[in-house]
Amino acid sequence: MKNYIYSIIALLMVMLCPAQVFVSQAEYFWDTDPGTGNGTPVLAADGSFNSVFEQLTKTGIATPGSGLHKFSVRIKDNTGVWGPVFTNVIDVQQNPTTALMALAQAEYFWDNDPGTGNGTPVLATDGSFNSVFEQLTKTDIVTPGNGLHKFSVRIKDNTGVWGPVFTNVINVQQNPTSTLMALAQAEYFWDTDPGAGNGTPVLAADGSFNSTYEQLIKTGIALPSNGLHVFNIRIKDNAGVWSPVFRNVINVGTPITSGCWESFSAGSLHSVGIKADGTLWTWGSNSEGQLGDRTTVDRKVPIQIGTATNWQSVSAAGRQTFAIKSDGTLWAWGYNYDGQLGDGTKVNRLSPVQIGTATNWKSISAGVNHMLAIKTDGTLWGWGHNVFGQLGNGANTNTIVPAQIGTATNWKSVAQGIVHTLAIKTDGTLWAWGYNADGQLGDGTATSKNTPKQIGTATNWKSIDAGNSHSVGLKTDGTLWAWGNNSNGQLGNGTTGEKSSPTQIGTDTNWANIDAGSTFTYANKTDGTLWSWGNSSYGQLGDGTNGAVNVLSPAQVGSSSDNMLIYAGGNHVLVKNVDGFLKVCGRNDFGQLGDDTNIQKNTFAYTACPSNCASPMQFSTSNITAATATLNWTASSSAPNGGYLYIYSTNPIVGGIDGTTSTTTANLSNLLPNTTYYWWVASHCGSSQSNWMQGGSFKTLPAATTGCWKSVSTGGFHSVGLKTDGTLWTWGLNEVGQLGDGTTSSKDTPMQIGTSNNWSKIIAGSSFSAGLRTDGTLWAWGSNLDGQLGDGTTINRMTPAQIGTATDWVSIASGNDYILAIKSNGTLWGWGRNEYGQLGDGTTINKTVPTQIGTATDWKMVAPGVMHTLALKTNGTLWAWGSTTYGRLGNGISTTIEITSPIQIETATDWKSVGAGYLHSVGVKTDGTLWGWGHNSDGQLGDGATAYKTTPTQIGTETNWKDVDANRYHSSMGIKADGTLWAWGYNDYGQLGDGTKNRRFTPTQIGTSNDKQSIALGSYNTFVINTNGFLSGCGRNEYGQIGDGSALQKKIFVPLACPTNANLAVDNVLTKTDQLKVYPNPVQNDLTVSFDQKILSVTVYNAAGQLVLTKAINDTKGTIDCSAFTSGIYLVKVNAANDFVKTVKVIKR
Known part of the structure; x- marks a missing residue:
């Protein structure tokens, strides 16, 4: 080799897998191998094993006898795999000396x-x-x-x-040359030598071989099977001479994938994450658009928001989300009731919108309804809810755009509770402001503050966080501190007593990170262990418990030591480990854990990294009837492993009723006739979902028959309907007999009450019902706590009972717990609850019998609310009485005064109809104009603002309003002269019927149909009857108060079945006494019906009351082929011997 010897130092960087593998243990032994794990431990020189490369150190090694001995070292990685043995021969001489060896x-x-x-x-x-x-x-x-x-x-x-x-x-070659020796080529191979030059090439790290010493690099090395293999490398110099082979034994194992997450944030019921590639993903509750996917549809797995790859940080709040991009811009979306998005409005945003134009935002902390953020210049900014001074700007009024807090430029970090704020400055001092009833500010008092106040004199605060009403922090010395509310042990000091100043928790000095949930706390230590304490009602402590369990001091969660970052939400927790994986626990009813379920978890479970999910395409609609349709699409490539999600609505915005399917079709049933529907579909890829793709629209066919409904009324959680044949029907909650069927069993479909067919008018109160018959008699039933039934008692009635003997009642209307009615002579009568003077009899005393209100005989209509009443006289004048709060009477007064007798509101004589809600009022004049007054926080007046009005104020300029009504909370609905339906105000339960849960601040058209005849608004749900007598409802439905046979909330109007007679009333419970059996239920193919007597026939109706089939049985057992039925609810009517008739609800899958 050119008459000289050279040494080659070649470092090969072999990337077997992208996971973070590092040395975790080492041992040595002499001569004979004792087996893995049985050698003498060796320490890392720096004190801990945490790197791929470690320098080992060991003093006081016990040596064998003098002579040559094999000294061996073996290491283990963090996956538990032991490496090969490294052995050296040492000549041991047992001649101890104190001299320094050299x-x-x-x-x-x-x-x-x-x-x-x-x-x-x-x-x-x-x-x-x-x-x-x-x-x-x-x-x-x-x-x-x-x-x-x-x-x-x-x-x-x-x-x-x-x-x-x-x-x-060494291969010596005697061919001297003056050429400078350099490396020219390198190759590797596994196990068997293929011969020089036949291995797999390895590159120089700097891109070219031009030196005697080269660093080699090779990625994507093809691995042999699992197990021990010899890895070989060989190099060649620029003279063409190959070196000997350098060998190492490698234990090849299954590659360990690394996680994909960079950071997270947990809101009250939703979660947000940023992946390492800078993309933004959200999942969980989406009631206010807080996921940012342009819908209000909840997600049980992550969905990517947009295509941007420069998201830097994110903060999830109660029902809104904030994020900062790498360019320093600030973005927000979701709930905006108090202007907490900071965009200058109070309008919810369904996708990210930029807040202002600033490009120097550094960090943001989102509270439940107020926000604080820090810019790169160290200034602090706040906006949103501020009733308790939690913004720190010296005021107690809300702010809808970011406003600087003070003039300080040394703010380092900030954190918020529900209505209090904590912050740390760069000098390590702690500051607090806002609500302080539980001592959560830490200043030793319970006095709230609306400007920042320094807490104590310590200058070594490292980090802080805030729960609902407790505060926690870490100091730079690794100690843990807590203060504020402690009713669930969330402070961790072993008690449930609150603390009004920072209190050290334990004596440990190795706390690394802290995060506060609503009423619980999480932290991890410098050794990577995870700890939790406080409330565990949803299993959020991750310790395997849930329910009424409180942990009063920090308890270790599991045994893992790789916990890196913690994100505690309302009652769920997200934890990122050192490899970028996400593990979750706690509440999950809205899919906030992102694991594709709604099952809460009381121990941590890892979730898969989401990947882009291809959207379906090629959409069409087929098999359209008056009540059904089939949606069709194709997969973009291969079918997603989780199937598809679809959603349909009567409005052209994503929302409405959703479902899932494993095929590329969806069969819709229970649709409204002659109605336009819009639909969307998304792929479900197991760990993620695609964006919604619009499938198009279709219009159902007109109904072959007319409907059967004349009028409807809905109360708190039950409903009452009147059919055109004069029969009475009820459904929903029945805890105090408000359905009138003699039981307290709730019903989710209309059930006929008695056999009378002379009912003319019906009403539903909070938990009672009443009606008039064509003979002018008055009847009532249900709750009678305040005397609202009018029978002279406060005893509940389980069935309709006649009230008095009068036969001249012509109209009746219900308030929340009271009734107003008009007789044929034009007199007005009232009874029931009266604490605010809402009866108008000059007192605030409840009345248990109908009591005449004044002596006027020209009353035309009356509209009771919750605490106030409106009425019109035949001369078109408007009158009001009851509570004046927020200006709901329209008399210019907004303070709380009880007006106990009718007073005229202004002088107009052209009022046509009015409606009274909880705190607001609406009306229509004879010229078709719309008017509103009273409370307006949810946009229920419809003027586009949220300020209350103390006198009637015209809404818009349209002159074609036909009718309007106010529900018992904060929303309104109206019909125009062209038959179109419009709604506005509060919408948390989908009661506006627009397919979303978003508030509407101006009248918004609901669907495209122009056949609406009448409306009925309850507390949280709504009904509409069209000109053909078809009834449909939407909104809250947990007690079956919509009457569609389910307990599922509906965000669009769905039709109600129209039973043909009393015998079609559904009996959901098959009793042992009649021995009737209908099974299986739900059914897919054959439905079996058996009885202890001869079954004459079985008749099946769909949910709209339309006949599907009739089959003669004439036996004690028979079957019905249901395979061709579309999915939905059916009513199976069984006719048997001895006049036995029973109808059972059956679900077709």
Whole structure:
């Protein structure tokens, strides 16, 4: 080799998998292998194993007897795999000395050993031997002849002991040249040598071979099967000479994938994450658009928001989300009731909108309804809810755009509770402001503050966080501190007593991170262990418990030591480990854990990293009837492993009724006739979902028959309907007999009450019902706590009872817990609850019998609310009485005054109809104009604002309003002269019927149909009857108050069944006494009906009351083929011997 010897240092960086693998344990042994894990432990030089490369150290090694011995070292990685044994031969001499050991001499020789001390001397590089470790140097080495030769080196220590011989084989070539030697090529191979030049090429790290020393790099190495394999590398110099093979034994195992997450944030019921690639993902509740996917549809797995890849940080609040991009811009979306998005409005946003134009936002902390953010210049900014001074701007009024808090420029971090705020400055001082009833500010008082106040004098605060009404923090010395509310043990001090100043928790000094949930707390230590304490009602502590369990001091969660970052939400927790994986626990009813379920977890479970999910395409609609339709699409490539989600609505915005399917079709049933529907579909890929794709629209066919409904009324959680044949029907909650069927069993479909067919008018109150018959008699039933039934008692009635003997009642209307009615002589009567003077009889005393209101005989209509009443006289004048709060009477007064007798509101004589809600009022005049007054926080007046009005104010300029009504909370609905339906105000339960849960601040058209006849508004749900007598409802439905046979909330109007007679009333419970059996239920194919008597026939109706089939049985058992039925609810009517008739609800899957 050119008459000289050269050494090659080649570092090969082999990337077997992208996971973070590091050394976790090491051991040594002499001579005989005791087995993995049984050697003597060796420590990492820096004290801990946490790197791929570790320097090992061991003192006081016990040595065997004098002589040559094998000294072996073995290491284990963090996946539990032990590496091969590294062995060296050591000449042990048992001659202990206190002298410092050092090298004293070195020599080399070729091939044959000339004996110790007889080799060619080698010098220390620094000129003298005086250390245990020496670098040796030798130039002009005399080489033997060409060919393979053994080159050996031997050293001697300062006690005169020679070490073992270190030998290498060198291929000597005697072809001297003046060319500078350099590396020219490198290759690797596994196990069997394919021959020089036939291995897999390896590149130089700097891109070219041009030096004697090269760093080599190779990625994407193809691995052999799992197990021990010999990895070989060989290099060639620029003269074409290949080196010997350098070998190492590698234990090849299954590659460990790394996680994908960079950071997270947990809101009250939703979660947000940023992946390492800068993309933004959301999941969980979406009631206010807080997920940002342009819908209000909840997600049980993450969905990517937009395509941007420069998201830097995110903060999820109660029902809104904030994020900062790498360009320093601030974005927000979701709930905006108090202007908490900061965009200058109070309008919810369904997708990210930029807040202002600033590009120097550094960090943001989102509270439930107020926000604080810090800019790169150290200034602090706040906006949103501020009733308790939680913004810190010295005021107690809300702010709808970011406003600077003070003039300080040294703010470091900020955190919020529900209505209090904490912050740390760069000098390590702690500051707090806002609500302080529980001592959560930490200043030793319970007095709220509306400007920042320094807490104590400490200057070593490192981090802080705030729960609902408790506060936690860490100091730079690793100690943990807490203060504020402690009713669930969330402070962690072993008690449930609150603390009004920071209190150290325990004595540990190795706390690393802290995060506060609503009424619980999480932290991790510097050793990576995870700890929790406080409330565990949803299993959010991750310790395997849930329910009424409080943990009063920090308790370790599991045994893992790889916990890196913690994000505690309302009652769920997200934890990121060191590898970027996400594990979750706690509440999950809205899918906020992102694991594709709604099942809460009381121990941590890992979730898969989401990937882009291809959207479906090629959409069409087929099989359209008056009540059904089939949606069709195709997969974009291969079908997603989780099937599809679809959603349909009567409005052209994503929302409405949703479902899932494993195929590329969806069968819709229970549709409204002659109605336009819009639909969307998304792919479900297991760990993620695609964006919604619009499938188009279709219009159902007109109904072959007319409907049967004349009028409807809905109360708190039950409904009452009147059919055109004069029969009475009820459904919904029945806890106090408000359905009138003699039971307290709730019903989710209309059930006929009695057999009378002379009902003319019906009403539903909060938990009672009443009606008039064509003979002018008055009847009532249900709750009678306030005397609202009018029978002279406060005893509940389970069935309709006649009230008095009068036969001249002509109209009736219900308030929340009281009734107003008009007789044929134009007199007005009232009874029931009266604490606010809402009866108008001049008192605030409840009345248990109908009591005449004044002496006027010209009353035309009356509209009771909750605490106030409106009425019109035949001369078109408007009158009001009851509570004046928020200006709901329209008399210009907004303070709380009880007006106990009717007063005229202004002088107009052209009022046509009015409606009274909880705190607001609406009306229509004879010229078709719309008017509103009273409370307006949810946009229920429809003027586009939220300020209340104390006098009637015209809404818009349209002159074609036909009718309007106010519900018992904060929304309104109206019909125009063209038959179109419009709604506005509060919409948390979908009661506006627009397919969303978003508030509407101006009248918004609901659907496209123009056949609406009448409306009925309850507390949280709404009904509409069209000109053909079809009834449909939407909104809250947990007690079946919509009457569609389910307990599912509906965000669009769905039709109600129209039973043909009393015998079609559904009996959901098959009793043992009649022995009727209908099974299976739900059914897919054959439905079996059996009875202990002869079954004459079985008749099946769909949910709209339309006949599907009739089959004669004439036996005690029969079957019905349901395979061709579309999915939905059916009514199976069984006719048997001895006049037995029963109808059972059956679900077709």
